[in-house]
Amino acid sequence: MHSHFDPERKKILVTGGAGFLGSHLCGQLLAQGHAVLCLDNYFTGSKENIRPLLDHPLFEAIRHDIVHPIDLEVHQIYNLACPASPVHYQFDPVRTVQANVLGVTHMLELARRTKARILQASTSEVYGDPKVHPQPESYWGNVNPIGLRSCYDEGKRVAETLMMDYHRQYQVDIRIIRIFNTYGPRMALNDGRVVSNFILQALQGKEITVYGDGSQTRSFCYVDDLIEGMIRMMETPGLTGPVNLGNPGEFTVLELAEKIIALTGSRSKIVYRPLPQDDPTQRRPDITLAKQALSWEPTIRLEAGLKRTIDYFEQSLLGQKEMTVRSAARPVRAKQNGNGDSIPLPKTATPPRSASRLPNGAVRRAS
Ligand SMILES: NC(=O)c1ccc[n+]([C@@H]2O[C@H](COP(=O)([O-])OP(=O)(O)OC[C@H]3O[C@@H](n4cnc5c(N)ncnc54)[C@H](O)[C@@H]3O)[C@@H](O)[C@H]2O)c1
Secondary structure, three states, X not given: OOOOOOOOOOEEEEEOOOOHHHHHHHHHHHHOOOEEEEEEOOXXXXXXXXXXXXXXXXXXXXXXXXXXXXXXXXXXXXXXXXXXXXHHHOOOHHHHHHHHHHHHXXXXXXXXXXXXXXXXXXXXXXXXOOOOOOEOOOOOOEOOOXXXXXXXXXXXXXXXXXXXXXXXXXXXXXXXXXXXXXXXXXXXXXXOOHHHHHXXXXXXXXXXXXXXXXXXXXXXXXXXXXXXXXXXXXXXXXXXXXXXXXXXXXXXXXXXXXXXXXXXOOOOOEEEEOOOOOOOOOOOEOOHHHHHHHOOOXXXXXXXXXXXXXXXXXXXXXXXXXXXXXXXXXXXXXXXXXXXXXXXXXXXXOXXXXXXXXXXXXXXXXX
């Protein structure tokens, strides 16, 4: 029998590997010749995202929730498992905190036992509604500990604390990156984030909802740039971080809406709605450290990234439409899911992601 054993090859665990960023990371690590173990509970991720990888001999997918311990043999761990958009992380806030406290502890215990290097996907949300602009890593943030977003913001902050304490107390080899808004193909269509909301609304000819007066700013990093930075961080010796990764180009939300309308050729009109609670007014990374320590900076311009993302959304919407037409035209029958269980075929199309578990139409906006 053909064996893929190679003592030189790294075995890399990617938690949240079936999600937006995770699936791109898995693909890139496989392309670099590593063996990849993708772990996911498929809450917001989907098998669709990793389908092109499933036949790869060095790729393996495990269904598991990191709030429970797991024992594996790995050389590196990228910990991405956590719902990332407000509509998803507020769906079950207690679970979100648990993913960041219990889940991160389990991954750190795994790293401690196997002596694996572990990278934590932290977030710009640890800066909260920042009083310092742009945000360097030395800024401690301005976070509401009891607000609706705190399950995520404070969860990610305590995850950083756990990483640092395992490092200081048990010498675990850690890496922390703080990811700023990242977008690209395989973002969940219904994740309520500003890029996906606007693209969806523009493509469907619906009103484009801008919250507040649209003068709040955001920075948008294309996924390929982010993955490159993430891998560089993992491979850079002696650097624990945190290191900001994001695109320092700053745009108002209104500018983003206008760009998307222009790129899609949509006739959608912009409408204004009240700002949600704890919505940051400015968000832009200071990436001086990433430039110095990782020789990294984003290279993909917003228009180019948006075009690729719009193409993906168009294809996904088309796929959903075809599914609706096909399933309406045939009787409901059972089909096999990936685990061999029999599951009923939906009467109408559902989005490819398990986000369809969310309350109906619960697309709220987010940063
Ligand atoms: N995309 C961004 O702009 C951004 C910004 C800052 C931080 N991040 C962080 O990067 C990581 C990935 O984000 P994403 O945008 O790809 O989101 P995503 O929702 O597409 O991916 C998260 C993945 O983790 C899985 N997951 C969630 N909880 C889990 C659990 N308890 N056990 C196992 N799997 C679980 C989900 O099913 C999904 O596949 C997250 O940790 C997020 O906080 C992302």
